[in-house]
Amino acid sequence: MCAESKKATTPTTVMSASDVQVNLETFYLIWLDAAVNVTDENIESQKLLRASINYLEIFDNDEKCENYIQSLSVHDRVVLIVSGRFGQFIVPRIHPLRQLSAVYVYCMNKTEHLQWTNRFQKVNGVFVKLKDLIDQIQFDQKKRNTNQTNxxxxxxxxxxxxxxxxxxxxxxxxxxHSQVLIDCLLGxxxxxxxxxxxxxxxxxxxxxxxxxxxxxxxxxxxxxxxxxxxxxxxxxxxxxxxxxxxxxxxxxxxxxxxxxxxxxxxxxxxxxxxxxxxxxxxxxxxxxxxxxxxxxxxxxxxxxxxxxxxxxxxxxxxxxxxxxxxxxxxxxxxxxxxxxxxxxxxxxxxxxxxxxxxxxxxxxxxxxxxxxxxxxxxxxxxxxxxxxxxxxxxxxxxxFVIEQMKKNHDYTNSEKSHLSFCSVLFEMGKYDHAVKYLCNLLNELSSDHEDIARCYDMLGDVARKKDKLDLGLEWYSKSLKTKTKKSVTNNNPEIGKSYVNISRIHRKKSNLDLAMEALKNALRIFERAYDDEHLDMADCLNSMGYIYMEQKKPERAMDCFQKALTIDEKHFTACHARLGILHNSLADAHRGLQKYEKSLEHANTALKIFGKSLPTRHHHVGWSFEIMGNVYEEKKEFVEALKHFRKAESNYCSTLPTNHRYVACIKKSIERVSKQIK
Structure with missing residues (x-):
């Protein structure tokens, strides 16, 4: 995925000129006319028009033109040149679209087409002379650029x-995240x-x-x-x-x-x-x-x-x-x-x-x-x-939330700013961008740079989030090997973190014994390196709790989750996403013990925390709704269960790959509960 290299002589560009296939500006100029590319005059006019609106698309088919306009974001703006023949059919259909900013009708018979264009507010004129059309578009576009209200x-x-x-x-x-992203870029x-x-x-x-x-x-x-x-x-x-x-x-x-x-x-x-x-x-x-x-x-x-x-x-x-x-x-x-x-x-x-x-x-x-x-x-x-x-x-x-994120990502440290930027992208769920910039950074770092192992860890994190488990294990193992090679003691907590990461992959692959073995290795290292209130201890306990849940031992899991939460609450503000994740874990453990009201209480607490720390569409939010759906299903309240499962599905489908196991699982839950309602 990423090629390791000696110190690069020049930085690797993350966005090259060959990548540019989209409009970098808000405005699109679209010309719909059967003769748009037939006459030399029309072709030459296209060059003049691009001086005002750079991105030009031409069509000689109204259906394709309409589909293209509708495919654009509602935040984009379209200036349409259309022949009189096409215009009287397409303008009524697209006039309500937010994307459509202005229409200019270019025709042979101005009187005929004024009769129908007068009904449409966005039609800025009917023209029979090409020069008049171009002059008007250039004048209006300059005005639109000056008047920023639109x-x-x-x-x-x-x-x-x-x-x-x-x-x-x-x-x-x-x-x-919008605040943190800009602060990170400025750092x-x-x-x-x-x-x-x-x-x-x-x-x-x-x-x-x-x-x-x-x-x-x-x-x-x-x-x-x-x-x-x-x-x-x-x-x-x-x-x-x-x-x-x-x-x-x-x-x-x-x-x-x-x-x-x-x-x-x-x-x-x-x-x-x-x-x-x-x-x-x-x-x-x-x-x-x-x-x-x-x-x-x-x-x-x-x-x-x-x-x-x-x-x-x-x-x-x-x-x-x-x-x-x-x-x-x-x-x-x-x-x-x-x-x-x-x-x-x-x-x-x-x-x-x-x-x-x-x-x-x-x-x-x-x-x-x-x-x-x-x-x-x-x-x-x-x-x-x-x-x-x-x-x-x-x-x-x-x-407090923003200051905590600054502390976590350390993006005020200019020497670590590139790595911190990747960390922020990961937190935002922009996984593909995180991978791109991590690979770019790896190509720039020397082979013995201290940040190499951290890059491997983050690439493993992305692979794990995207359910690419073998790839994730490969990255985590490379990180462990790199850290072990550089370490001079047997109590380096960074090595312990690699064992925790490796255990997460084994757990997701249902290799629970291997996962627990890795966690025990991590725990031994952390006990030598830290006191009992370090965040790495909380991570280790949290992971042990997950394994106990899969082993159908919810009471042991709940004990681990509660200890982890107690540690985290000493380090993070009350609305930090980490606390929400632990409340979800506790909700799941209480459900396993059939303590349903306690389970719903923790899931609702998680949602309140996520509401202040994560985008509304996030898989952790989906997890909260899924837990609540499971509780209602076990209580035989199937209508409530279906409602919460659908909320979970909406979050999963908008943030995870379509083949992700969370998506498949929630669809099965919806199907199962729907049958109960019928």
């Missing part, structure tokens, strides 16, 4: 009450090759687009850390790809773009506003997003992009009223109070002296800033006015 505003909500029941109002785990060292790698990616994506390639050459030659905001505020490729990468959490692009993010943060800190301000931001939002915010009054919201605001209410309001919105969207004006004196906050600054457009009174707020949602009011223009206040870093209960 761009998706990526956010996460942390709901501190009934988190797991109110998952529709925000995924608390995603809130935490990593920026190398001199990052800009060149980014440029290579962009050259591939913008191939044939002379206008953008010219700007790209300028960026390559003249970018410097003190001009990051100048480049970001310019209407260029950088603003568009950074915003989309942040919105989609495109790990590979963010890894390359981290030097831009870091430079912008330093500029914002240097020019930090010194007084309290009221700022304004106009935003088009889907009705569902607005409802999500309304259901979360008083809660916390993190904005996962740089937030552009105005000190002038009328500027933000006019931009908002100038934007076209469909029936499924709403106009929102955010009134934002920011005060630099309230404590440790993410930076914000008036970027007049830094911006490409110095005449604008724009205040830019740092990516990942956390706000508290205040009042909601709808005015006579049907604009929702939402008040928010910028929170300082100690102003919310998530501080």
């Amino acid at each position: 761009e998706e505003l990526p956010f996460n909500i942390f709901n501190s009450t009934n988190a797991q029941e109110r998952s529709s109002t925000g995924m608390n785990g995603q809130f935490v 990593m060292q920026s190398t001199t090759t990052l800009k060149n790698e980014l440029v290579a990616i962009c050259e591939k994506a913008y191939k044939g687009n002379s206008a953008v390639l010219g700007t790209l050459r300028e960026f390559k030659q003249s970018y410097s850390f003190d001009r990051a905001i100048w480049w970001y505020t310019r209407d260029s490729f950088l603003y568009r790809i950074l915003n989309k990468a942040l919105r989609e959490q495109n790990i590979d692009l963010l890894f390359l773009l981290r030097f831009i993010i870091s430079d912008m943060k330093q500029q914002l800190k240097k020019y930090q506003c010194s007084s309290r301000l009221k700022l304004y931001r106009g935003q088009l939002m889907s009705v569902d997003e607005l409802e999500m915010l309304k259901n979360s009054r008083g809660q916390l919201i993190s904005i996962n992009s740089f937030l552009s605001t105005s000190v002038k209410q009328e500027v933000a309001y006019n931009f908002l009223m100038d934007s076209i919105h469909a029936d499924d969207t709403a106009r929102v004006l955010f009134e934002i109070v920011v005060d630099p004196k309230v404590g440790d906050i993410k930076p914000f600054a008036n970027v007049r002296l830094l911006s490409y457009f110095p005449q604008e009174e724009e205040v830019l707020i740092m990516l990942g800033s956390i706000f508290k949602l205040g009042s909601f009011n709808c005015n006579s223009d049907q604009v929702w006015i939402i008040q928010m206040t910028l929170c300082h870093e100690d102003d919310h209960e998530l501080k």
